[in-house]
Every structure is written in C-alpha cells, then in structure tokens.
Amino acid sequence: MTIWVDADACPRPVKEILYRAAERVQVELVLVANRPLYTPPSRFIRSMKVGAGFDVADRHIADAVQSGDLVITADIPLAADVVDKDAIALNPRGELYTEDNIKERLAMRDLMDQLRSTGMETGGPPEFSKKDRMTFANALDRILALR
DSSP, X not given: OEEEEETTSOOHHHHHHHHHHHHHHTOEEEEEESSOOOOOSOSSEEEEEXXXXXXXXXXXXXHHOOTTOEEEOSXXXXXXXXXXXXXXXXXXXXXXXXXXXXXXXHHXXXXXXXXXXXXXXXXXXXXXXHHHHHHHHHHHHHHHHTO
C-alpha cells in the first residue's frame, strides 16, 4: 500500500498524523502538490512537486494510484477516480468515500457548483476542528490495521 496525499489543501494536522503513521507502520507516504513541501526526513515519506494548473496534482494521483492504495483527498472527482480503481479514498475529516456514497457526493458537488455559478452564496466547509482531527486519525488507524 502507498498512501497518496492531495497535499495542496490538506490541513497540517492531517499531514502530521500521516507522517507518524507512515513511520509507525512503515508504509510509503507520497504528498503531491504544485508547490514544494517540507516533509520530515524519512525513508517512508516523500513529496512530489507537479506542475501548476487546475487539477494537475489530482490527475497525477489518479494516474499513479493502484488497487489497495489509500488516497487522502477532499476532492470528490479524485475520490471517484480512486474508488473506480479499487483503491481507498479518505477525506481529511475522516469520511471514507465508497461505491455506495461517491455518486451522491458527486451529485451534491455538481449541485453546489451550479448554485455558485448563479451567484448564490453557498459558504464553504466549516473550520477544521479537533474532532475532525480525531475522526481522521481513528479512520486512518482502522484502514492501516486492515492492510
């Protein structure tokens, strides 16, 4: 298993949890972003800078992910690609994307995009909280225990 991280918008506490987990279970962790990232020195952790542009990091991850890999992303279309490849998609708030829920999440995302395109204020996600951090850490532990 490789853990891929859509790192441009990934909260720092999630990255820190992932660094510790990669060391603990000795699994490859790859953070993909369109800017240079600091990662702690480790034979299990690396960052990958991709070109600038809309969805470049997402496309790289979608192309590289293999069945059984884990992808950390809040990007719903990327999560759908990951699920289609029989890999695991987990968002930074600890929600697991599955075949059972990804189509609903895509439909909701598309609806919100349409509403925003009409000028409607839809707001953004709530601030990342300690509860979100704990939910993510617990979900990650459950996934890693099954590998």
